[in-house]
Amino acid sequence: MFEIFTSIGLGWSVALVLAVLFVLAYEFINGFHDTANAVATVIYTKAMPANLAVVSSALFNFAGVLLGGLGVAYAIVHLLPVDSLLGMDSTQGLLMVFSLLFSAIIWNLGTWYFGIPASSSHTLIGSIMGVGGAFAWIHNQPILHGINLTKATQIMLSLIISPTLGFVLAGIFLLLMKFIWAKHKIHRTPDEQFQINGKRHPPFWARVSLIASAMGVSFAHGSNDGQKGIGLVMLVLICMAPAYFALDMSTQSYDLARTQDANRRIMAIYSRNQAVISDLVDVKAKVDASDTLLSHCSAQTVLPAMSSLDRRLEQVNSFQDMTIEERREVRRLLLCIDDTARKVAKLELPAKELSSLAKWRKDLTKPTEYAPLWVIVAIATALGCGTLVGWRRIVYTVGEKIGSSGMTYSQGIAAQVTAAVSIGIASVTGMPVSTTHILSSAVAGTMVANRSGLQSQTIKQILLAWVLTLPITMLLSACVFILANTLWG
Numbered sequence: 001m002f003e004i005f006t007s008i009g010l011g012w013s014v015a016l017v018l019a020v021l022f023v024l025a026y027e028f029i030n031g032f033h034d035t036a037n038a039v040a041t042v043i044y045t046k047a048m049p050a051n052l053a054v055v056s057s058a059l060f061n062f063a064g065v066l067l068g069g070l071g072v073a074y075a076i077v078h079l080l081p082v083d084s085l086l087g088m089d090s091t092q093g094l095l096m097v098f099s100l101l102f103s104a105i106i107w108n109l110g111t112w113y114f115g116i117p118a119s120s121s122h123t124l125i126g127s128i129m130g131v132g133g134a135f136a137w138i139h140n141q142p143i144l145h146g147i148n149l150t151k152a153t154q155i156m157l158s159l160i161i162s163p164t165l166g167f168v169l170a171g172i173f174l175l176l177m178k179f180i181w182a183k184h185k186i187h188r189t190p191d192e193q194f195q196i197n198g199k200r201h202p203p204f205w206a207r208v209s210l211i212a213s214a215m216g217v218s219f220a221h222g223s224n225d226g227q228k229g230i231g232l233v234m235l236v237l238i239c240m241a242p243a244y245f246a247l248d249m250s251t252q253s254y255d256l257a258r259t260q261d262a263n264r265r266i267m268a269i270y271s272r273n274q275a276v277i278s279d280l281v282d283v284k285a286k287v288d289a290s291d292t293l294l295s296h297c298s299a300q301t302v303l304p305a306m307s308s309l310d311r312r313l314e315q316v317n318s319f320q321d322m323t324i325e326e327r328r329e330v331r332r333l334l335l336c337i338d339d340t341a342r343k344v345a346k347l348e349l350p351a352k353e354l355s356s357l358a359k360w361r362k363d364l365t366k367p368t369e370y371a372p373l374w375v376i377v378a379i380a381t382a383l384g385c386g387t388l389v390g391w392r393r394i395v396y397t398v399g400e401k402i403g404s405s406g407m408t409y410s411q412g413i414a415a416q417v418t419a420a421v422s423i424g425i426a427s428v429t430g431m432p433v434s435t436t437h438i439l440s441s442a443v444a445g446t447m448v449a450n451r452s453g454l455q456s457q458t459i460k461q462i463l464l465a466w467v468l469t470l471p472i473t474m475l476l477s478a479c480v481f482i483l484a485n486t487l488w489g
């Protein structure tokens with residue numbers, strides 16, 4: 001790995017290290033900013049001592065990153081359109097990463113300082129969309145061309161729907177518990193429990209449920225938010241050291257053959273369904289024997305790209321046999337081919353064809369959608385360490401400032417179980433969601449179901465942060481990127 005630094009020079013080596021450190025700093029801040037939500041209820045209800053809860057949460061966050069996969073990581077990366085990724089040089093890629101991370105870190109620190117449960121997911125997504133729009137503007141294109149609107153819409157729907165479901169489901173869950181265990185001591189607050197028997201700790205099974213669900217939220221948070229950091233690190237490495245990271249250099253000849261086979265099978269699917277896919281794939285496009293560089297991805301270029309990829313893979317046994325520019329070009333070809341396949345998958349093809357297309361896409365993208373183990377461990381460590389500090393501000397807000405009265409043990413259980421399940425499902429399906437908004441909404445849902453009422457001032461602050469996060473981070477990251485590109489681009 002250290003030979004990377006000798007090949008890219010001192011200046012780029014320093015920039016590469018700083019860029020990776022910026023990503024790790026973002027994840028560290030994410031740790032104490034978002035993970036406080038995971039332990040807020042378990043600490044407030046006295047189910048666990050604060051220090052033990054935070055350390056345990058850090059460990060489960062670490063495990064979540066290691067075992068969470070990469071679906072969310074590349075959902076974040078794909079917020080930038082394929083043409084932006086194709087046209088971006090190393091310098092612009094570096095400036096883009098620094099700009100979006102600067103914006104995300106500044107907003108995260110500001111909302112944490114004031115104890116506002118704002119979303120790191122919103123922050124990161126807004127920052128990425130901002131630099132994408134600025135990249136398009138710099139190249140005299142419409143701003144929206146710099147944002148993958150389809151992916152952005154999917155993610156925004158996920159970010160809107162998930163807290164709404166959290167609010168409703170947590171409230172229903174609490175009502176169900178109150179129906180089954182009416183007048184049970186799990187419906188007491190810690191202060192009410194203290195007045196009755198001199199102890200603030202919840203009953204045994206309530207305590208077990210609170211601890212288990214809190215660790216579930218921590219694991220789910222690691223698997224979802226940790227992947228965002230992995231995606232950012234990979235974006236940095238691919239832009240600045242393409243010789244080593246544009247493609248998975250550990251790919252064996254067998255894997256290369258699978259990628260080539262997947263490419264051919266997708267071409268066969270297109271051939272069988274020409275009438276349906278004609279708007280997305282120009283089936284009459286000229287496919288010749290030349291390997292011209294791909295400058296943009298369109299209906300006219302995708303079949304020539306597939307043919308070019310097939311020829312390039314035919315000539316080598318591994319990516320080690322390719323030059324740096326050939327590796328970057330193969331990555332461009334794979335991105336273009338997969339982007340078109342993703343769009344084709346939304347058409348009304350026969351069910352068998354759609355199933356086959358999904359299967360071959362996984363083999364096709366395997367060389368590009370990967371992460372070295374050291375990247376995953378570094379992000380897991382940064383997120384876990386961040387969990388250990390700075391949690392008190394958010395815990396106080398979630399425990400006492402959302403509802404008009406203190407949180408009961410049953411409310412804590414309902415909110416945490418709802419959040420853990422919701423975030424876990426999102427991670428499995430590869431959709432980034434906000435731990436902050438899901439848990440805060442779930443707590444609010446239990447307060448309403450318990451007829452406790454809500455503190456309007458806190459709810460206004462959370463909603464205001466929700467509304468302002470995207471436009472502010474988009475504007476900030478765009479301005480920083482344009483300024484940096486003017487000075488150093």
